Amino acid sequence: MDTKIRSLIKKLTLEEKVSLCSGSDFWHTREIERLGIPSVMVCDGPAGLRKQNLEDENGDVNNSIKAVCFPAAVNLAASFDTDLVQSVGEAIGEACQAENIAAILGPGNNIKRSPLCGRNFEYYSEDPYLSGKTAAAFIRGVQSKGVGTSLKHFCGNNQEYRRNSYDSRIDERTLREIYLKGFEIAVKESQPWTVMCAYNLVNGVQMSQNKRILTDILRDEWGFKGLVMSDWGAVRDRVKGIAAGLDLEMPSSYAAYDALVIDAVRGGELDEADLDTCVERILDFVFKAVDNHDDKAVWNKDEQHLLARDIATECVVLLKNEERVLPIKNDDHVLFVGGFAKKPRFQGGGSSHINCMNVDSVLYAMQGNSKLVYEEGFSAVSDERDDKLFNRAVAAAKDADKVVVFAGLPDSWESEGYDRKNMDLPQVQNDIISDIAAVNDHVIVVLQNGSPVAMPWADKVSAILETYLGGEGVGVATVRALYGKINPSGRLPETFPLRVEDCSSYIDFSGDCEEIEYREGIFVGYRYFTKKKIPVQFPFGYGLSYSTFTYGRMSCDTDTMKDDETVEVTVDVINESNIPGKEVVQVYVEADIPDTRIRRAVRQLAGFKKVFLEPHEKKTVSFILDKSAFAYYDTKLGDWYVEPGDYKVEICKNAEEVISSMTVNVSPRKPQKRVYDENSVYMDIMKDPAAGKIAAPFFEKFAATFLDSGKRDESAAEAFGTDLEVYLRDTTLRNAVNMSLGDLTYKDMKELLEKLNR
Numbered sequence: 001m002d003t004k005i006r007s008l009i010k011k012l013t014l015e016e017k018v019s020l021c022s023g024s025d026f027w028h029t030r031e032i033e034r035l036g037i038p039s040v041m042v043c044d045g046p047a048g049l050r051k052q053n054l055e056d057e058n059g060d061v062n063n064s065i066k067a068v069c070f071p072a073a074v075n076l077a078a079s080f081d082t083d084l085v086q087s088v089g090e091a092i093g094e095a096c097q098a099e100n101i102a103a104i105l106g107p108g109n110n111i112k113r114s115p116l117c118g119r120n121f122e123y124y125s126e127d128p129y130l131s132g133k134t135a136a137a138f139i140r141g142v143q144s145k146g147v148g149t150s151l152k153h154f155c156g157n158n159q160e161y162r163r164n165s166y167d168s169r170i171d172e173r174t175l176r177e178i179y180l181k182g183f184e185i186a187v188k189e190s191q192p193w194t195v196m197c198a199y200n201l202v203n204g205v206q207m208s209q210n211k212r213i214l215t216d217i218l219r220d221e222w223g224f225k226g227l228v229m230s231d232w233g234a235v236r237d238r239v240k241g242i243a244a245g246l247d248l249e250m251p252s253s254y255a256a257y258d259a260l261v262i263d264a265v266r267g268g269e270l271d272e273a274d275l276d277t278c279v280e281r282i283l284d285f286v287f288k289a290v291d292n293h294d295d296k297a298v299w300n301k302d303e304q305h306l307l308a309r310d311i312a313t314e315c316v317v318l319l320k321n322e323e324r325v326l327p328i329k330n331d332d333h334v335l336f337v338g339g340f341a342k343k344p345r346f347q348g349g350g351s352s353h354i355n356c357m358n359v360d361s362v363l364y365a366m367q368g369n370s371k372l373v374y375e376e377g378f379s380a381v382s383d384e385r386d387d388k389l390f391n392r393a394v395a396a397a398k399d400a401d402k403v404v405v406f407a408g409l410p411d412s413w414e415s416e417g418y419d420r421k422n423m424d425l426p427q428v429q430n431d432i433i434s435d436i437a438a439v440n441d442h443v444i445v446v447l448q449n450g451s452p453v454a455m456p457w458a459d460k461v462s463a464i465l466e467t468y469l470g471g472e473g474v475g476v477a478t479v480r481a482l483y484g485k486i487n488p489s490g491r492l493p494e495t496f497p498l499r500v501e502d503c504s505s506y507i508d509f510s511g512d513c514e515e516i517e518y519r520e521g522i523f524v525g526y527r528y529f530t531k532k533k534i535p536v537q538f539p540f541g542y543g544l545s546y547s548t549f550t551y552g553r554m555s556c557d558t559d560t561m562k563d564d565e566t567v568e569v570t571v572d573v574i575n576e577s578n579i580p581g582k583e584v585v586q587v588y589v590e591a592d593i594p595d596t597r598i599r600r601a602v603r604q605l606a607g608f609k610k611v612f613l614e615p616h617e618k619k620t621v622s623f624i625l626d627k628s629a630f631a632y633y634d635t636k637l638g639d640w641y642v643e644p645g646d647y648k649v650e651i652c653k654n655a656e657e658v659i660s661s662m663t664v665n666v667s668p669r670k671p672q673k674r675v676y677d678e679n680s681v682y683m684d685i686m687k688d689p690a691a692g693k694i695a696a697p698f699f700e701k702f703a704a705t706f707l708d709s710g711k712r713d714e715s716a717a718e719a720f721g722t723d724l725e726v727y728l729r730d731t732t733l734r735n736a737v738n739m740s741l742g743d744l745t746y747k748d749m750k751e752l753l754e755k756l757n758r
């Protein structure tokens with residue numbers, strides 16, 4: 001421990017220490033003037049800075065200063081580009097420095113378990129690897145500017161309904177492989193200064209006092225060194241929270257629990273050392289922020305506005321482009337339809353809401369274009385149909401070369417605080433798209449939404465461009481993509497199902513119950529759809545380009561490895577077109593172990609890289625895969641384990657389309673020691689050659705008895721057929737004793753077990 005902090009802790013009274021463990025107001029840590037302990041400010045993001053305007057006379061926590069709004073988390077994940085995400089983090093870090101903010105409250109790193117979660121726009125993906133890598137890049141960017149982050153909402157926070165009190169019931173393997181994995185990657189790779197615990201419970205324990213997750217896993221297993229703060233108002237039992245490793249309560253509860261904590265220390269219920277540990281981490285955070293503060297930092301909002309446009313451009317996902325209707329040519333007569341063209345939906349609602357200075361609408365970006373006609377057609381804020389607007393747009397569509405409909409979810413349909421009821425767009429939008437498609441063959445739909453929507457008209461339109469919530473530069477970015485000034489290169493960080501009912505979480509999501517059973521286990525998103533072969537609208541990882549990419553030879557530098565070794569996977573990518581563009585190369589791993597006892601997804605993402613290719617350029621892309629690409633979480637072992645066997649390493653276009661694959665045999669350096677008992681079955685014992693040899697005489701004796709017609713009714717033997725192997729397959733050691741008509745004894749079995757386990 002820092003000597004300065006150690007000596008401060010010695011000087012603090014018990015009351016002062018306790019007071020430090022809660023904020024001083026909505027956004028600040030507590031100051032202790034007599035000891036020179038300053039107060040620092042944290043503030044929301046993470047799509048930009050949401051700093052409360054401290055000059056507001058009414059102290060309105062929702063009145064925040066003007067800031068730059070970058071694309072939402074879902075967009076950043078769709079870029080599949082960690083360098084890009086890092087650059088957003090850097091920009092936000094600069095803003096924080098200039099505004100003297102100690103840490104930004106983000107990134108949000110929860111898994112999109114259902115397309116209906118109200119905060120999906122604030123989260124990255126349904127896949128923990130993509131989530132973790134994206135979060136790690138964002139954290140790296142912000143923290144490179146000497147400003148902290150708060151990785152949130154840790155963990156199991158995957159819906160908004162009853163968000164303070166629901167209990168996420170998640171089995172251990174699923175917790176480790178899906179809901180903790182993204183946090184684990186981000187913590188290990190980027191050491192966020194802080195982690196924010198979630199509101200909910202996990203497996204019966206409120207996250208704000210969940211010692212197993214906040215301390216045993218986060219700190220002891222993963223090596224997290226920073227501070228844990230509560231989500232706003234998430235504290236339940238402050239005494240238990242301190243003992244569990246929840247250092248800082250936010251916001252201030254105005255000493256609601258101080259007396260309880262003081263009594264608990266005095267009464268011996270809470271170890272003062274635990275309190276000191278929390279204080280130490282708080283002081284460490286405060287002084288780190290102060291030491292890293294740069295009072296000369298500048299925040300150039302105009303420059304960042306341009307950056308926001310560029311970032312948004314990189315996140316656009318082209319989902320459909322029949323007959324190359326896109327890009328639009330400069331001399332095409334185009335009709336734009338939809339309220340969103342004028343009033344874009346570019347950010348999500350709730351605590352991440354940025355007070356923007358400057359928002360580019362699509363119409364703004366098209367100013368002065370004489371080939372453009374605009375008809376509103378429908379409102380961007382409601383589902384009300386205005387027949388006059390609607391009919392004018394459909395009539396105008398007849399005369400246009402191409403029609404672009406700007407559709408999306410109104411602000412109030414998707415926000416922190418509540419979940420969506422369904423995956424639908426407003427009916428008026430579905431109707432107008434269908435009616436326009438009936439009179440014009442070149443309809444392009446541009447979507448502005450934070451999470452998947454149903455597209456009943458998908459087959460009727462020529463092109464679909466998913467722009468998600470593109471931040472304040474959305475208009476310019478969209479026009480660039482539509483007119484081919486840039487080449488779309490985003491990929492879906494989540495599956496777009498055909499119907500929400502097809503999702504694995506459908507039955508156990510939200511609903512009026514406090515216990516949310518994660519019964520689908522690890523089969524979330526594409527892990528489920530590929531396993532069940534359920535058709536989807538667009539798979540995870542999907543996205544098109546104006547370029548045409550092909551893949552050349554794939555190679556692996558080994559076909560056998562131990563789990564402490566790595567394999568390098570290499571593939572050539574070629575841009576066959578005349579248009580420069582970026583391809584996202586994706587690597588997945590599929591276990592190819594026929595007699596596996598592990599339930600597995602068909603394939604899991606293990607790597608991705610975005611590469612820029614000039615026309616007709618070829619580049620070689622390579623990935624290093626280590627144990628984490630092959631391991632599953634073994635609950636008996638309490639650790640990650642690679643089941644020995646063959647694994648297909650696959651270069652894919654998306655989660656459903658494999659381009660090429662090679663097999664690597666992977667085995668653990670320290671094979672799991674099998675322990676046999678009375679219930680061990682023949683087929684498992686025989687799979688292990690050494691054990692099989694030892695047990696063979698025992699089972700041979702049993703088989704002889706079984707076939708010995710003198711001892712056993714002939715018809716019984718016949719009833720099982722002559723296929724002894726089939727009968728034996730499921731026989732346990734004790735079955736063999738019980739059914740051997742006295743030929744095998746309990747003692748025989750005990751002796752055999754002793755030999756097997758030796």
Ligand code: BGC
Pocket residue numbers: 044105152231232351
């Ligand atoms: C949200 C957090 C946010 C905090 C502060 C909470 O309601 O869940 O994500 O950082 O408020 O605004």
